[in-house]
Amino acid sequence: MPSIDQFRSEPIVETIGSDRTMVLNMGPQHPSTHGVLRLLLEIDGETIVRIKPDIGYLHTGIEKTCEAKFYQQVIPMTDRIDYLAPMSNNLAYVLAVEKLLGLEIPPRAMWIRLMLNELTRINSHLVWLGTHAMDIGAMTVFLYCFREREEILKMFEMVAGQRMMTSYFRVGGISMDLPLGFLDYVKNFAAYFPDRIEQYSDLLTNNPIWIGRTKGVALIAKEDAVELMLSGPTARGSGVDWDLRRDMPYAGYDKLEFKVPVETAGDVFARYQVRMGELRESISMVKQAIANLPDGPIKADAPKIVLPDREKMKTQMESLIHHFKIVTEGFTVPEGEVYQGVESPRGEMGYYVVSDGTAKPYRVHMRSPSFANLNAIGVMCEHNLLADVVAAIGSIDIILGDVDR
Amino acid sequence: MALQPAITDLELLKERPAVACLLSELPGALQAAKFDRDELTIWVDSFNLIDALKLLRASSTTQFAVLADLTALDWFPSEPRFELVYSLLSHARRERIRLKVKVSGADPYVESVTGLWAGASPFEREVFDLFGIRFQGHPDLRRIMMPDDWEGHPLRKDYPVEGYR
Numbered sequence: 001m002p003s004i005d006q007f008r009s010e011p012i013v014e015t016i017g018s019d020r021t022m023v024l025n026m027g028p029q030h031p032s033t034h035g036v037l038r039l040l041l042e043i044d045g046e047t048i049v050r051i052k053p054d055i056g057y058l059h060t061g062i063e064k065t066c067e068a069k070f071y072q073q074v075i076p077m078t079d080r081i082d083y084l085a086p087m088s089n090n091l092a093y094v095l096a097v098e099k100l101l102g103l104e105i106p107p108r109a110m111w112i113r114l115m116l117n118e119l120t121r122i123n124s125h126l127v128w129l130g131t132h133a134m135d136i137g138a139m140t141v142f143l144y145c146f147r148e149r150e151e152i153l154k155m156f157e158m159v160a161g162q163r164m165m166t167s168y169f170r171v172g173g174i175s176m177d178l179p180l181g182f183l184d185y186v187k188n189f190a191a192y193f194p195d196r197i198e199q200y201s202d203l204l205t206n207n208p209i210w211i212g213r214t215k216g217v218a219l220i221a222k223e224d225a226v227e228l229m230l231s232g233p234t235a236r237g238s239g240v241d242w243d244l245r246r247d248m249p250y251a252g253y254d255k256l257e258f259k260v261p262v263e264t265a266g267d268v269f270a271r272y273q274v275r276m277g278e279l280r281e282s283i284s285m286v287k288q289a290i291a292n293l294p295d296g297p298i299k300a301d302a303p304k305i306v307l308p309d310r311e312k313m314k315t316q317m318e319s320l321i322h323h324f325k326i327v328t329e330g331f332t333v334p335e336g337e338v339y340q341g342v343e344s345p346r347g348e349m350g351y352y353v354v355s356d357g358t359a360k361p362y363r364v365h366m367r368s369p370s371f372a373n374l375n376a377i378g379v380m381c382e383h384n385l386l387a388d389v390v391a392a393i394g395s396i397d398i399i400l401g402d403v404d405r
Numbered sequence: 406m407a408l409q410p411a412i413t414d415l416e417l418l419k420e421r422p423a424v425a426c427l428l429s430e431l432p433g434a435l436q437a438a439k440f441d442r443d444e445l446t447i448w449v450d451s452f453n454l455i456d457a458l459k460l461l462r463a464s465s466t467t468q469f470a471v472l473a474d475l476t477a478l479d480w481f482p483s484e485p486r487f488e489l490v491y492s493l494l495s496h497a498r499r500e501r502i503r504l505k506v507k508v509s510g511a512d513p514y515v516e517s518v519t520g521l522w523a524g525a526s527p528f529e530r531e532v533f534d535l536f537g538i539r540f541q542g543h544p545d546l547r548r549i550m551m552p553d554d555w556e557g558h559p560l561r562k563d564y565p566v567e568g569y570r
Contacts, residue, residue, distance in 0.1 A: 055527075059550040063535075064559050068566065099442055102408035229472055229524030242496050334408060336441050339492050339503065341473065350474050352490065367474035367492070371531075375524040404550060 021049050024386075028057050032135045032390040035400030039377075043386055051381045051389070053374055058404035066364035070330030071097055072171060074364060078351075079165040081366055082402040084127050086156075087113075087120040088344035090169040093364075095250060096340035096351040097171045100333050101305065108296045109173040110252045115186070115289035116159070116168065117251070118282040122193075123152040124345035124397075125275050125282075129200060132272075132394035136213045141203050148196055151189050158182050171331075172306035173299035183290060190287050197279050204272070214268040218380035218392035221266060228375040232347025233278065234396045237271035239264035244343040251342070255292070256285050268395040275397075278345075305331045330359030339367075346370055346397055370402035411441035421445060422466040423502050430460050436507075446503045454489075454506050455516050461493060461504070462521065469493035469502065472518070475528040477536045481562040486510030487538055491518070508538060517543040535560035 027038040036057035042050040062081060066074045078089040091113060098105065130145030153163040158179050160166035168175055204210045220230070225238040235242065243260040245253040261277025263270035299306045307326055308319035333355040341350040347369030356362040373396045380392040418424050418438045423445060427435045434453035439446045449457045461469040474492035485507040494501050506515055517540035518525045529540045530549040537558035540546060548555065557564055 056548075056550040056552075061559055064564075064566070102442070226471060227523050229522060229528075240496075247496070247499050248501075336411070337446070337503075338442055338444060339474065339501065341501075348473060350492070352474065352476060352492070354478060363478055365474070365476040365490075367476075371527060372524060375527065 020044055026389070028054075033393060033400075034131065034398060035403075037374075037393070037398070037400055037403070039389070041381075041386065041389070046386050048381050048384055048386060048389070051377055053377055055374070055400070055403050058400050060405070062405045063364055063366065066361055068360065070359050071333060071361060072326070072330065074361065075169065075171075076165065076167045078366075079167055080401060081368060081405055082344060082346065082349070082370070082399050083164060084124040084399055085120050085345045085349075086164060086166045087116045087168065088342055088349055089366075090167065091117055091251060092340055092342040092344070092349050092351045093353075094169045094171050095342065096338050096353045097333065099338045099340060100336055100353060100355050101171070101302075102334075103172055103300055103302055103305065105173050105300050106297045107294050109298045109300075111289050111293045112174055112178060112298070113169060114252055114256065115286055115293070116156075118285045118289070119152050119155060119186075121282045121345045122279060122286075123149055123156075125279050126152075128275065128345075128394070128397045132391075132397070133204060133210075135390045135394045136210065138204060138207070138210060141200055144196070144200060144203075148193065155182070155186060155189070158185070170299070170306065172302055173297075177298050183293070186286065187290060190283055190290070193283050194280065197276065197283070201276060205276075211269065213388075213391055214272060214395075215265075217268045217388050218384065218395060219266050220376055220379055222264075224379050225266075225376075228379070229372040230347070230376055231372060232343065232345070232369050233271055233274045234347060234373045234376060236260070236262045237274045237395075238266035244341055244348060248341070250340070256288050258285055268391050271395045332357060332359050333361075341367070344369055346399065346402065347373060366405055368402040368405060370396075370398040370400070371405075374398055374403055408442070411439055413437065413439050418445075422498075423447060423461060423469070426460060426464045426467050427457060430464070431456055444501065444503060446505060448505045448507065451506045451508060451515050454504075455518065455521070457504065458491065458493075458518060458521055461502075468495045468497045469500075471496060472522040472525055473501065475518070475525055475532065477532045477538055477560075479536060479560065479562045481510070484510060487513050487536065489515055489532070489538070513537065514539040514541055516541050519543055534558070537561065 021042050021044045024041045024043055027033045028036040038054040040052045041048055062077050078093045079086040081089050126145040126149040130142035133141035156166050157163045160168040220238045222239045225235045225240050241262045246260050258281045261274045263273050303322045308323055312319040313323045335355055335357040337354040339352045341348045349369055350367030352365040353361055354363040376396055381389050424438050434449045434457050436448040436450055461467045471494040473494040476490050478488040487508040489506040491504040529543050532538050533546055534548040534550050535558055
């Protein structure tokens with residue numbers, strides 16, 4: 001077997017740089033890299049000649065860890081990948097396992113999943129808007145965004161008991177029904193939130209400083225977006241009219257009415273417009289989900305896969321046995337492989353799950369949107385000004401947990 | 406939604422655009438196909454990988470212009486040990502397929518697809534890093550997740566997961 005040594009190249013710092021240029025290190029502790037992204041910038045004056053991301057600082061081997069867990073134990077791992085969109089990750093994984101099992105979930109669970117997914121999108125976009133605006137210098141927006149995000153985190157805490165690492169979805173449904181008063185809380189939020197979006201928009205959209213920092217900056221061409229495997233708002237800002245929720249519906253998105261915002265300019269401002277449009281669509285989808293929410297069970301009728309109710313488990317022998325078996329031995333999944341892609345706030349979040357017929361997955365691979373979207377950094381920044389790097393990174397909205405896994 | 410048995414008979418699958426396209430334009434490349442859980446998987450031999458991907462991308466009946474994902478599987482201890490997994494997506498036809506290539510464990514390498522999709526570069530680096538599969542023609546094949554001086558490839562099935570190393 002050939003030794004790996006021949007592929008270990010020189011440290012990047014020594015291979016880039018010439019007489020005219022200098023190499024500048026940015027990160028991994030730079031506050032505007034949204035985590036632990038390290039960038040190596042080769043600059044000529046204030047112009048960037050080359051930019052190379054160095055990732056892996058948050059690599060925790062989640063894919064390997066999953067192979068040692070039961071199927072249901074993987075769910076908490078998925079929260080920790082994209083920690084700003086836990087429900088999207090939960091959804092992608094449980095959909096993949098349900099597809100492997102051939103399991104159908106009851107309508108109430110489906111609508112609750114939809115509603116929470118769109119709330120997750122709002123949550124994630126609010127963090128993006130706040131931090132992105134702050135990076136560029138508009139401090140006020142951050143405080144307003146986090147005020148509303150706090151409300152969504154409270155909702156997550158109400159349903160899951162956790163603000164960020166929710167692990168609320170289960171294979172075959174959701175872990176427990178919505179608490180009392182939850183829907184009123186969401187309705188109240190959905191009533192005033194559209195006005196709040198306009199407030200953020202008022203602060204930024206016509207603001208000359210914001211326009212100056214974002215319009216025509218960090219361009220991505222449509223052809224490049226496809227070739228660089230970009231997805232989500234990053235690609236839609238460049239005119240790629242593709243949204244998995246509309247074009248390959250999953251989890252009941254075909255029952256909702258919504259538009260997919262697309263911009264063609266391909267700059268930071270276009271991506272900002274796309275995400276602002278998505279905020280408006282998402283809150284309307286939350287309202288539709290509440291209006292359509294039926295009564296009924298929240299877990300599929302599959303006793304060998306779904307944990308029984310607490311009440312049944314304490315009173316019925318059969319349920320007690322199933323509970324014991326699932327917790328100690330897991331449930332087996334028929335052999336096969338599936339790929340399930342969902343539209344996470346950042347783009348296509350795909351789970352490739354391979355089963356060998358046992359209670360533990362043979363392989364779980366996450367196709368994370370941030371990992372692919374980071375490809376755009378080269379076309380966005382090269383031959384542009386150093387000061388625009390921060391705007392460019394903010395506009396592709398990467399999460400380093402999602403990049404490194 | 407009860408599970409249907411997987412279809413592996415090529416005769417039953419030859420009507421599918423991707424299979425038909427490969428059979429007519431690139432005879433001999435296609436090794437096997439499987440339709441399972443609404444997903445089509447196609448195995449091609451590694452020498453024809455680039456041609457098959459080019460064909461599926463360009464042909465008007467398939468139009469798989471987007472590479473959605475690239476990863477690998479380790480079937481240790483069976484041989485050929487590795488499988489490269491290319492998930493292709495067609496925006497125009499709203500369809501996915503999975504293209505797989507078997508690679509031997511003794512000297513695992515395939516051609517790089519960075520010439521077709523520049524964005525595949527970090528994905529190939531990740532597979533190289535975590536599985537130790539080389540990609541010929543990759544412009545910058547270095548470890549991406551693990552430190553440069555790391556030994557071994559963590560996602561291989563024979564990589565020790567416990568104990569002192």
